[in-house]
Amino acid sequence: MKKTSLKEKFEVFEKEFYKISKYIIQPNKYEKIEYKRLLKKYKELENIIDIYDKYKEKLSSLHEADFFLKKDYDPEMRKIAFLEKKKILEDLSSIEKRSYHLFNSLSLIEKEITIKDDHDNRNAIVELRSGTGGNEACLFVEDILRMYTMYFKQIGWKYKIIHAQKGGIKGYKEIILDVKGDKEVYGNLKFESGVHRVQRVPKTESQGRIHTSAITVAVLPEIKDVEMKISLSDIKKDTFRASGSGGQHVNKTESAVRLTHIPSKITVECQEERSQHKNFEKAMNILRSRIYQKEIEKKLQKRSTQRKILVSTGDRSVKIRTYNYPKGRITDHRIHKSIYNLEGFMNGNIQEMINSLKKLMSKN
Template identity: 50%
Template structure:
């Protein structure tokens, strides 16, 4: 492990020299990539310094125990050694996690698509609940959200809503939300008081840069139309809404949330790139998951990942068999405990894979 840390420190010094090189600074893409690497390596280097400092202090304490004759000083050295060994054990775990190869997509912003599934009107209402849950969670993270497209349900919620999220390492956190979310409750539309099961699908796509996807614009058909909706700001009299169709794949993207056709076109283009990029990424993730039989990140958007059971006030994440009895807090945006548990589970998988 020390050898790995030394290699990282060497690379950190190398990158720190490169980012002040005028030729590198002139190349925007390379400079941005190196700055990201510099920032990521810096976190590991700080951890490395703390760990190596503790290892050195342990050696000094052991040396003192061997050479010291004063009983009181020896006792102090023994206490310090025990404390340092505990710190070493804790830092070792941190270092192991830090050395796990990161998903290259983790630093990206995301496009989130929520769609009502089985369950009719109740599914649309649930899709709206999920959107609200994410909105509140994103606020706690200090991330920025922007709606690209929405299709409102007839009694509330959304048949579909698409929005982008910008911030630091957004995909690293939000990627765990992809999949089928199921709700069990008495719908507001149910007069008999029976519990129904409905579902909504969440897709989290890493936002694709132009360099990630080579998009031939001659393959993209553009249509414009009047924005529609339940009224108010979502209805206008000009053709500001944009529909893009990628002819080779049949992928269709719509954007009608903004009043400017140009802005809607730019948003739709971003979503289209991200969907095409995610298709390729999903294949790789599925292959990777099949190889290591991953429970956490399968890349399978049709997999049922979580159930929200209102009568029992519980939420269960089926990937890691985690059940929490604080449904109201979770639906109010407090999903951090679930996401952290998923991160720990995936890191454990990766560590096992590295030892295999």
């Protein structure tokens, strides 16, 4: 095969090498079996990268020898350059043979590596909050809630509202869902975290001007009690009368619960159950997930700073997607993908976008 084809193959493996290099600095993020697999691939690829470095050196030397053969008119120098080129070509031929032998022995060849988070098969907690845009943002929270719940129904997942805070006129300022399914609930939803922006004409706008509003979505893996122990002495518990749905009974008793984790200052409310005990349990589940997520982000940021490598932590402040109603378009800015079926998308047909995110985000 031509040297250019070999170079292209080297570049594919080099890209995979640097991708895995980013992931193996996060050993606590993966199960032991998955981490060992990544480490094995890393070592295999490291051998190829060493050969690639030598290959590039030889190509550079070949370029220099060709230069002297074309530009230098000294017979002695031309003879040296000729012999040098002959030796370089022999070395390149040897490298080619060795390289293709290694390529064929690797299961990785011409296959993408899928990096799986050990949290992917967990259930998830989904938090939606209104951002900029006032009442329009609250309405968009309700629209996105409907989009997700219709998607959950399509694939057979169950969900329950843990906490809801109504907006000023309509919609929600905040709503939190507990989502459960057979497998990969968190794995399918984790890339939804971030700022979702909407561009449309509000129903209250008489002049038909397009407004831009935004909400935030946070998707957290469900964390069990044995994984994240929280000392009750670190928690401040407040009870109050629920203001949401549940009828007169809920409103007449202090069944709603607010928990504040004093060390991290994380606060969680739950008021959807009639029982204070059940609200406390659900609030503790959310609190565990939020504290766990915060600790993971701290560790990743620390490793990232130490190695001067950017590690994505699902920062909710980053605008990830725009829903443009006048053009009927949804655009995910991370993977530069647009879907021109806004109506279908808002009716829960979001799997195409999720699949694209899972495929392309794992390469970054």
